[in-house]
Amino acid sequence: MARVIAARGLHTGDIQSLIDxxxxxxxxxxxxxxxxxxxxxxxxxxxxxxxxxxxxxxxxNPASTFAVRVAGESMTGVGIFPGDIAVVDRSRNPKDKSVVLALVDGGFTLKRYRKRGARVWLQAENPTYKDTEITEDMSFEIWGVVTNSIRML
Structure with a gap:
């Protein structure tokens, strides 16, 4: 699972780091x-x-946009690599195939949002990573849709 580190450099999955x-x-x-x-x-x-x-x-949408630094390699198939900065817009509603920042069971992850009927899963874009099926017993929230990624050379 790709990890996301807040732009301020705090620990992976630290919700407060994305609020402050x-x-x-x-x-x-x-x-x-x-x-x-x-x-x-x-x-x-x-x-x-x-x-x-x-x-x-x-x-x-400046009021609803923030950036996070990406860690992990589960999204390399769409050109999002470790160290890249993902621009996340909280005002956008995810659609099938959107890349999203999601909070799953207390940890942040960057994945492709997939939805077919009532079935929802987060799809990795690297064949060495498994997709995450979202079930009723999981804590799941989409924090925003990734609109851009920036790579530092």
């Missing part, structure tokens, strides 16, 4: 227009587009 999140100030960076295949902008491209605000790019 503080907002930071917005910063903008220059954004060069045009596409760059695998290099730098052409010196002939002197045109700069409006400044790029990563908050605007990554966050649709």
């Amino acid at each position: 999140i503080e907002a930071r100030m917005t910063m903008r960076v220059p954004f060069a227009s045009g596409n760059v295949p695998a290099g730098f902008p052409s010196p002939a491209d002197d045109y700069m587009d409006r400044p790029l605000d990563f908050n605007e790019l990554l966050i649709e």
Whole structure:
């Protein structure tokens, strides 16, 4: 099961670490227009587009969005790796196949939400990990839908 560590670096599954999140100030960076295949902008491209605000790019609902750092390899099949930062929106309702941050029996996990009729399970995106069938005797809550992931190189 993939583990999720709160952005503030507290212990896996620590609910308080996800509640006590503080907002930071917005910063903008220059954004060069045009596409760059695998290099730098052409010196002939002197045109700069409006400044790029990563908050605007990554966050649709600021009041209900937070980020967590991912640990574990159960979601590598969809490009979410250990150390990545997952952007989670609590205002979105999960749909079948959404990637979600869920609280299962007191521990956080990042998985693909699956629903067929009354059956619900959390699907790993790595064949070496088992899916988690959600049963009535389990404590289960979806904390939000993952809208983006950020990889630090």
